[in-house]
Amino acid sequence: MSSHPDPKDQGRALLAESTLDEARLLEVLEGGLARGADWGDLYYESAQSEVVAVDDGRVRTASRNARQGIGVRVVAGDKQGFAHTDALELPRLRAAADAARAIADGRGAGTADVGNGELARLRFPAGLPDRYPVDRSPLALPVDQKVGALARLDARCRALDPRVQQVMAQVSTSQQTVLVLRSDGSAAWDVRPLVRIDCTVIAKNEVGKLARGSARAGGRHDVERILDDATLESLATEAVRQALVNLGARKAPAGVFDVVLGPGWPAVLLHEAVGHGLEGDFCRKGTSAFSGRIGERVASELCTIVDDGSIPGDRGALNIDDEGTPAECTTLIENGRLVGYMQDRLNASLMGMKPTGNGRRESYAHITLPRMRNTYMRPGNDDPQDIIRGLKRGIYAVDFGGGQVDITSGKFVFEMTEAYLVEDGKIGAPLEGATLIGHGPSVLERVVAVGNDLEYLKAQGVCGKEGQSVPVGVGQPTLRVNGMTVGGSEV
Amino acid sequence: MIDATLLGDLLAYAKQHGATDGDAIGVGAVSTEVRVRMGSVETSTRSESHEVGLRVFVGDRSAMVSSNDLRPSALRELADVAIAAAKHMDADAESRVARNDELAEAPTELELYDAAVLGIGATDLIELARAAEDAALQADARIANSEGGEASAGESAVTFVTMGGVQRERRSTSVGVVAVPIAAQDGAMEVDWWYASRRRLDQLPDPTGIGRKAAERALRRLGARGMGSGTMPVIFEAPVASRVLGDFVSGLSGERVARKASYLADQLGKPVAAADLALWDDPLLPWGPASRAFDGEGFASRRLALVQGGVLQAFLTNLRTAARIGCAHGRNASRGVGGAPGVAPTHVHMANGSHDLAGLMREVGRGLLVTSTMGHGTDLIRGSFSQGATGLYFENGEVQYPVSEITVAGDFGDLMRGIVLRGDDLDPHRGVSAPSFVVDKLTIAGAG
Numbered sequence: 001m002s003s004h005p006d007p008k009d010q011g012r013a014l015l016a017e018s019t020l021d022e023a024r025l026l027e028v029l030e031g032g033l034a035r036g037a038d039w040g041d042l043y044y045e046s047a048q049s050e051v052v053a054v055d056d057g058r059v060r061t062a063s064r065n066a067r068q069g070i071g072v073r074v075v076a077g078d079k080q081g082f083a084h085t086d087a088l089e090l091p092r093l094r095a096a097a098d099a100a101r102a103i104a105d106g107r108g109a110g111t112a113d114v115g116n117g118e119l120a121r122l123r124f125p126a127g128l129p130d131r132y133p134v135d136r137s138p139l140a141l142p143v144d145q146k147v148g149a150l151a152r153l154d155a156r157c158r159a160l161d162p163r164v165q166q167v168m169a170q171v172s173t174s175q176q177t178v179l180v181l182r183s184d185g186s187a188a189w190d191v192r193p194l195v196r197i198d199c200t201v202i203a204k205n206e207v208g209k210l211a212r213g214s215a216r217a218g219g220r221h222d223v224e225r226i227l228d229d230a231t232l233e234s235l236a237t238e239a240v241r242q243a244l245v246n247l248g249a250r251k252a253p254a255g256v257f258d259v260v261l262g263p264g265w266p267a268v269l270l271h272e273a274v275g276h277g278l279e280g281d282f283c284r285k286g287t288s289a290f291s292g293r294i295g296e297r298v299a300s301e302l303c304t305i306v307d308d309g310s311i312p313g314d315r316g317a318l319n320i321d322d323e324g325t326p327a328e329c330t331t332l333i334e335n336g337r338l339v340g341y342m343q344d345r346l347n348a349s350l351m352g353m354k355p356t357g358n359g360r361r362e363s364y365a366h367i368t369l370p371r372m373r374n375t376y377m378r379p380g381n382d383d384p385q386d387i388i389r390g391l392k393r394g395i396y397a398v399d400f401g402g403g404q405v406d407i408t409s410g411k412f413v414f415e416m417t418e419a420y421l422v423e424d425g426k427i428g429a430p431l432e433g434a435t436l437i438g439h440g441p442s443v444l445e446r447v448v449a450v451g452n453d454l455e456y457l458k459a460q461g462v463c464g465k466e467g468q469s470v471p472v473g474v475g476q477p478t479l480r481v482n483g484m485t486v487g488g489s490e491v
Numbered sequence: 492m493i494d495a496t497l498l499g500d501l502l503a504y505a506k507q508h509g510a511t512d513g514d515a516i517g518v519g520a521v522s523t524e525v526r527v528r529m530g531s532v533e534t535s536t537r538s539e540s541h542e543v544g545l546r547v548f549v550g551d552r553s554a555m556v557s558s559n560d561l562r563p564s565a566l567r568e569l570a571d572v573a574i575a576a577a578k579h580m581d582a583d584a585e586s587r588v589a590r591n592d593e594l595a596e597a598p599t600e601l602e603l604y605d606a607a608v609l610g611i612g613a614t615d616l617i618e619l620a621r622a623a624e625d626a627a628l629q630a631d632a633r634i635a636n637s638e639g640g641e642a643s644a645g646e647s648a649v650t651f652v653t654m655g656g657v658q659r660e661r662r663s664t665s666v667g668v669v670a671v672p673i674a675a676q677d678g679a680m681e682v683d684w685w686y687a688s689r690r691r692l693d694q695l696p697d698p699t700g701i702g703r704k705a706a707e708r709a710l711r712r713l714g715a716r717g718m719g720s721g722t723m724p725v726i727f728e729a730p731v732a733s734r735v736l737g738d739f740v741s742g743l744s745g746e747r748v749a750r751k752a753s754y755l756a757d758q759l760g761k762p763v764a765a766a767d768l769a770l771w772d773d774p775l776l777p778w779g780p781a782s783r784a785f786d787g788e789g790f791a792s793r794r795l796a797l798v799q800g801g802v803l804q805a806f807l808t809n810l811r812t813a814a815r816i817g818c819a820h821g822r823n824a825s826r827g828v829g830g831a832p833g834v835a836p837t838h839v840h841m842a843n844g845s846h847d848l849a850g851l852m853r854e855v856g857r858g859l860l861v862t863s864t865m866g867h868g869t870d871l872i873r874g875s876f877s878q879g880a881t882g883l884y885f886e887n888g889e890v891q892y893p894v895s896e897i898t899v900a901g902d903f904g905d906l907m908r909g910i911v912l913r914g915d916d917l918d919p920h921r922g923v924s925a926p927s928f929v930v931d932k933l934t935i936a937g938a939g
Contacts, residue, residue: 058581063554064556078533082534103532202752210752210872409681411895413866415877432870433868434877485898489934490934
């Protein structure tokens, strides 16, 4: 049994600093449930974060942020009124609730169950999972230990090769404490740690050519785990290796190629190509290329894709989502067939489906949306080496920068940051960065091989949607996709 | 607005507890935003925020803290955290707070605040959003769906104080409308959007025009096909041209240059763009969306020549990056509450040429008009460009068909030097903005 503190006790202590408690907040929420409201929720958040960074050979940046606030949402049919404030005083909270309820006045079915702010109405579900047990906040680690680790990382990168010109690395830690109070009286606390270390190296060769390499680690766990010598050594080795590979890279070709995607982070392709298009809001409104296609075949039968919030310690892990729904593992595509969408409460209820624990928000100041957690493809049977050997002429893409998708047309892009030309099954020259472009609803139909080497714990993604950023994971085994467009500059 | 006294008291506390210098910034903002979809209100959001950021120095070492918990006891606790953290940092001689004598020049009075914007309520915003969406939905039978129309209005205020006692304040308003219609044909859907944002209510264009323009943009994507790989002249339409210019301006950031993470780092005095191009950073544009009377370190804003006759004149710098690079200080500090001063452009406008878009196509004859790009494929370290794109293929100056699922790539330096013609459609109501322009040769990759 873990001895770490109960989230409820931690949260209540924070709330008490503002002379608030759950009963007063329930009263505020009920004040917002005007005639016509169907339901509502109130979200209290208190979060601390810290970034310490080395740049230009000096650990010269440390910044710490504290934020707290409350968001109130009132729902009537498909309409949402939302208001938030960082002033944790009852009159301001009541004003926010009034602003939120203006939208619902007389418009919905009016099914909200409004009580009188009695604490007895509150129900805290028992048996919630405990996926990120830490004994203390990652911010409790003294700053000098982060400084020391970054200085060692910087020195190690420079020692590995004289061509290393610059090292930019940072340790980011945060802890978010949230309370979700719903108008049906259910309530839940969650305390979410998140840690991350990033290392980027710029190398320069004899003729002045510059190239970049990067590596990263993290998750919802203790900060010590990303600052130990083994982790620092592997980050330095990986970032320097990639920069040196890229120093030797030649211009990528332009045209249509068969592509082998390496395991792990290249699954950003799944996130962009199919993940966003399977979010409940787009599917409900008919604006996604995947709208109304449940039961249809949308991928090769080699593909089974899930969105999983239940991986302990993972960057995308959640005990509950930001609406209090327990986070689970949601199957999206099973043996090539579309079987499910990712849902928050609003879209699930309007579509007659169940919430899947995908209701997420960046902070109290943002409205909840259906969002991904860790989206990955389950492993197949192929040996990854055989997949590469089977490629007559094509591209082997190992690492990527960011990606982007147009949900409606299904077009997606992402940028290769480490890739090689493959000829006659042999890995050849490294290629300078180029964009890959494809069409989400058809790209997975051209998956012809799936490796047995699933990697889904290392990705450190940040997903953006409607101006909100949330941490996510992605994963996949080695994959071969035929006929992708590679945006190089050599015809 | 965050009271300057609150920041002054916080700095005084920091000074008493070991800080040798520092500055503080407060940002307060209030806004209302609505979204209407298929004619009915979908969300209505009311936001208010107040945040304070403090930077402290202990000698040559510094640290930052920020918070939206404005109780003095909470802020003091954070100041203690900052002072303690600063002592563990490496010394950084180039980092410092602006001195009083440097801040003696008073900022220009800039009008950026229109009380009429604050008179707009949620009901008015709903009407604006609905008008924009309606116009898009009515534009054509193929506009079958919509991500909605949005409208927002709000104000924000920035307060800046140094430990030396210099105080600055500015406030601004903004009001905006967006339409995001979806066109459908033969089972394929295409989304596009258009928007306008202004500081003054009476400058906001008619929302129906915004809706119609958004609809036109979505409709012209329908029926897109691929095209084969090859090289050809490319016209970047104004919004895309502005993005390309934005990438170029990012390459001028002193932060990138100081760490040699820009291909432009050693290009001062050299040709970096077409020989007839001049680019200025102009923070003083009347009612400009990016105008500011003082920068993130308190300096009175000035115009700065970046490129003259295609030759690089200056980088965008704050105090630290100017010292680090060893160049003139450009007064380009940006400052959020959460971090140390960064560097950012304000308005960088590429001047109009003399052709309209049809004229540009006639001049070029055969090529690709890129109407949107996807991805972040400009590598400023290497100076290479590769973006996903959609557009219109044209021959003999006439549009032949829409294309999608292609990429456009090339050397970024060659691209900027290869701007051979400019259109007349610069949008002056954006920060970094360019008219449509022609690049003589880029590589297209696609299947077709």
